[in-house]
Amino acid sequence: MLSEVTVPQKGLSDFAPIVGDDVVRELKSLAGKLAGSRVLHINSTSYGGGVAEILYTLVPLMRDVGLDAHWKVISGEPEFFTVTKAFHNALQGMPLSLDEKARETYLRICRLNAEHFSGEWDFVVIHDSQPAGMIRYLSKGGARWVWRCHIDLTTANDTYWQFLDPIVEQFDAAIFTLPQFVPRDLRLGLVKTMPPCIDPMTVKNDAVSRDEAVRIVEGFGLDSKRPILLQVSRFDPWKDPLGVVDAYRIVKKKRPEVQLVLLGSMASDDPEGWDYFERTARHVGEDRDVHLLHNVKGCGNLEVNAFQVLAEVVIQKSTREGFGLVVAEALWKGKPVVAGKAGGIPLQVLDGRTGFLVEGVAPCAERILYLLEHPKEKEEMGRAGRKHVLENFLCTRNLKDYLEIFTQLREQTAAVRNR
Amino acid sequence: MLSEVTVPQKGLSDFAPIVGDDVVRELKSLAGKLAGSRVLHINSTSYGGGVAEILYTLVPLMRDVGLDAHWKVISGEPEFFTVTKAFHNALQGMPLSLDEKARETYLRICRLNAEHFSGEWDFVVIHDSQPAGMIRYLSKGGARWVWRCHIDLTTANDTYWQFLDPIVEQFDAAIFTLPQFVPRDLRLGLVKTMPPCIDPMTVKNDAVSRDEAVRIVEGFGLDSKRPILLQVSRFDPWKDPLGVVDAYRIVKKKRPEVQLVLLGSMASDDPEGWDYFERTARHVGEDRDVHLLHNVKGCGNLEVNAFQVLAEVVIQKSTREGFGLVVAEALWKGKPVVAGKAGGIPLQVLDGRTGFLVEGVAPCAERILYLLEHPKEKEEMGRAGRKHVLENFLCTRNLKDYLEIFTQLREQTAAVRNR
Numbered sequence A, B: 001m002l003s004e005v006t007v008p009q010k011g012l013s014d015f016a017p018i019v020g021d022d023v024v025r026e027l028k029s030l031a032g033k034l035a036g037s038r039v040l041h042i043n044s045t046s047y048g049g050g051v052a053e054i055l056y057t058l059v060p061l062m063r064d065v066g067l068d069a070h071w072k073v074i075s076g077e078p079e080f081f082t083v084t085k086a087f088h089n090a091l092q093g094m095p096l097s098l099d100e101k102a103r104e105t106y107l108r109i110c111r112l113n114a115e116h117f118s119g120e121w122d123f124v125v126i127h128d129s130q131p132a133g134m135i136r137y138l139s140k141g142g143a144r145w146v147w148r149c150h151i152d153l154t155t156a157n158d159t160y161w162q163f164l165d166p167i168v169e170q171f172d173a174a175i176f177t178l179p180q181f182v183p184r185d186l187r188l189g190l191v192k193t194m195p196p197c198i199d200p201m202t203v204k205n206d207a208v209s210r211d212e213a214v215r216i217v218e219g220f221g222l223d224s225k226r227p228i229l230l231q232v233s234r235f236d237p238w239k240d241p242l243g244v245v246d247a248y249r250i251v252k253k254k255r256p257e258v259q260l261v262l263l264g265s266m267a268s269d270d271p272e273g274w275d276y277f278e279r280t281a282r283h284v285g286e287d288r289d290v291h292l293l294h295n296v297k298g299c300g301n302l303e304v305n306a307f308q309v310l311a312e313v314v315i316q317k318s319t320r321e322g323f324g325l326v327v328a329e330a331l332w333k334g335k336p337v338v339a340g341k342a343g344g345i346p347l348q349v350l351d352g353r354t355g356f357l358v359e360g361v362a363p364c365a366e367r368i369l370y371l372l373e374h375p376k377e378k379e380e381m382g383r384a385g386r387k388h389v390l391e392n393f394l395c396t397r398n399l400k401d402y403l404e405i406f407t408q409l410r411e412q413t414a415a416v417r418n419r
Helices: A012-019 A021-032 A050-064 A078-091 A100-115 A132-137 A158-168 A210-219 A241-254 A271-284 A301-310 A325-332 A361-373 A375-392 A395-418 B012-019 B021-032 B050-064 B078-091 B100-115 B132-137 B158-168 B210-219 B241-254 B271-284 B301-310 B325-332 B361-373 B375-392 B395-418
Strands: A038-043 A068-073 A123-127 A144-148 A173-176 A190-193 A228-232 A259-264 A290-294 A313-316 A337-340 A355-358 B038-043 B068-073 B123-127 B144-148 B173-176 B190-193 B228-232 B259-264 B290-294 B313-316 B337-340 B355-358
Touching: A012 A021, A012 A395, A021 A395, A038 A050, A050 A068, A050 A395, A078 A100, A078 A158, A100 A132, A123 A132, A123 A395, A132 A158, A144 A395, A173 A395, A190 A395, A210 A301, A228 A241, A228 A301, A228 A325, A241 A259, A241 A271, A241 A361, A259 A271, A259 A301, A271 A290, A271 B271, A301 A325, A313 A325, A313 A361, A325 A337, A325 A375, A337 A361, A355 A361, A361 A375, B012 B021, B012 B395, B021 B395, B038 B050, B050 B068, B050 B395, B078 B100, B078 B158, B100 B132, B123 B132, B123 B395, B132 B158, B144 B395, B173 B395, B190 B395, B210 B301, B228 B241, B228 B301, B228 B325, B241 B259, B241 B271, B241 B361, B259 B271, B259 B301, B271 B290, B301 B325, B313 B325, B313 B361, B325 B337, B325 B375, B337 B361, B355 B361, B361 B375
Parallel strands: A038 A068, A038 A123, A123 A144, A144 A173, A173 A190, A228 A259, A228 A313, A259 A290, A313 A337, A337 A355, B038 B068, B038 B123, B123 B144, B144 B173, B173 B190, B228 B259, B228 B313, B259 B290, B313 B337, B337 B355
Antiparallel strands: none
16 A cells, blocks of 8 residues: 655756757756755656656656655556556546446455555655545645646546545646646646656657668568658557548658658457457558557557657647557657647647648648658658747646746645745 | 466356266366366466467366366467567467567566466466466476367467477476477477367357247347358458359349358457458458447357257368367357358368368358258258267367376376386
8 A cells, every 4th residue: 555666767967958948047047946845746657658767767857956856656456456547548438337346346455455544744746536535534744745746637527426426526736638628627726737748758749760660660561751640549549640641641642761660559348449450451452561569569658759860750640549658759849740730739739830730631631642752841840849849739848837837836835834 | 476366166066967977077077186286277368369268168168177277378478478479470470580689578578477386286277378488497396287279270480489389398298189280390399289168158159049049130130030151250351252242142042042241350459350240341342231230339258149040051161270168169050151161170070961061162062951951961060060069069078188198297297207
């Protein structure tokens, strides 16, 4: 129950060559006022998924700027995780019922984890719904509690939200990814929105030499001398891989040398994923210039990075999307992205500046062709995209957002005390 | 180390309505002379794979006819199973090297398992290569040791076989599946061959009503009123699923109402399997009358049974095959099988009597069409196929083979004593 996660050391100054000395200085100054603050992050898993990825960077950076930051994960019986998976899915819109037994299991395990809660904290940040219920069983003491919701609640199952809402309202602040994800009926003193972020120094985003990228990409049977169109996404209807194939076919008529890569990640316990993979494969047929790649074939973070580095145009033809952080990853490699207007994509793809927002197959093909035929504009958009990510979607911005929220919460507390 | 597997009770007399009273009587009489014999089977896994399936039936039947039969499985660290998997693959022809560390690991774990060997036995049956090395670390006492090899050794990697051969020669007898699988250099007093077998009373082979089969098959999107061609096999080049699709296309030109089902089983740790599945899917294209099914989509034993029951023609277009027991399963459901001349298939498919042996796509299509257009002959061949399995490939025959080998070994022992 509640075990601490060991994180690597990271130095903020290592990011200076990327973000600039001014940013590093500003962060250190912001953190100075919070020096020694005890911060506890709690989530449900130390490995796998975007939240763990973000904490792996955020917690070391908080420590590096002088906060006493820790990260703990909750635990529970398998049944608990079945229940919390249902919470996760229902809050993203899945029509599930919530029976008495599930409520009871959820609260019982939250209470058990709360009993193992220890230490004195200034800020407790609870990530997503799994550990949220712990707050019901703890006295806050001097701590300010923040709920960080990483998922899209716009189509949340109301039964689940009505159960969670009073729990969330016990917090001092809540953070959502996009303004439209904030539930309308939430009554809370401090509500912030902050997009997710990428760490430019991980294997997924760190510079890969062109030679290594060529070696990797050719290892998967591609010709690195011919243009590559790339979409990195799960094989599911909302990422529209069939539409991407159709757009590629239109492009291919005018530019027969293009190759298409659809790169996803597959889980053995996800039959719908394999089903949609098959549907995509059958739609593709035997065109050897289309490559369907995934983790089971050995395509991991480094390989994704290599494909992004070598791609001529990156596509993200989503019709529904959370934030779509993979777009930021591609922009970071200086690639303009031709993408659907869904979820957080328009924040990243500024139409005509860092890529193109499109609806439908023909416009998608048209924009891809435009980029292929205007290498100068393409390069310029790529530069603008990287700059846009640098200014808005790096982990240093994420650190800054947290430091600002902590500062604001501390000022509130001080104001109350001085009243 | 060496844990006993609990098996269900099975009564030989329950098989009487299928195999006849005479067979049951004969088995009981054979077993009578061995009454009370202590038999220990040892293999490497209690679940998954053909060997475990066979022991699940064989051990209870041995008990039912009066033998004191037991089944134990070895255990070891993950590294041991990596090594034994290499043994298994190399003995089937994979070009792998065998280093000193692998030999040492194999023998060390065999010795550890041997140290946990206990009890007094008349017959010890070791299945496949994983536990074979145990014999090096045990004194046989009064027991006779039998090595049962379930795999095809015709293209065995010689380095591995040379390592295993002296171990096997410590046994009193060895059993192989087909005469051609017996290594030429094996020096052993008693070598037998016996094909594998199916249990007609398991969910895979027990009678399924037509109504239930229709419900299952339609649940996977097929039209039960139109003819179904079926191949049940892994997606790999030696089962030639692409050739099956080509044969289906020829058939489809004359009989546009046919549907094709390729039904396999997929493992998440088998990238080659998923790769070949993708290749098959891409070869199929978007023809909605071709259905690619597998366990991840919920196609298990009962579903295989239902498809076999409803299929018009079953295909097994293998170019390389061990025994191909799935052919016996189809024949058991009264379906003639159009099959490649590989491994144990010609023992099951008697050309022109229980199905057709074919080479190449066009002859395969031709035979499928012949069967579709000659329903009377088809039915007759189906009946002959079921009879052929009844007489040769049921678990009762397997029991008989073991009883005969045990009897022979006991007579040898007696002869030596009387000398």
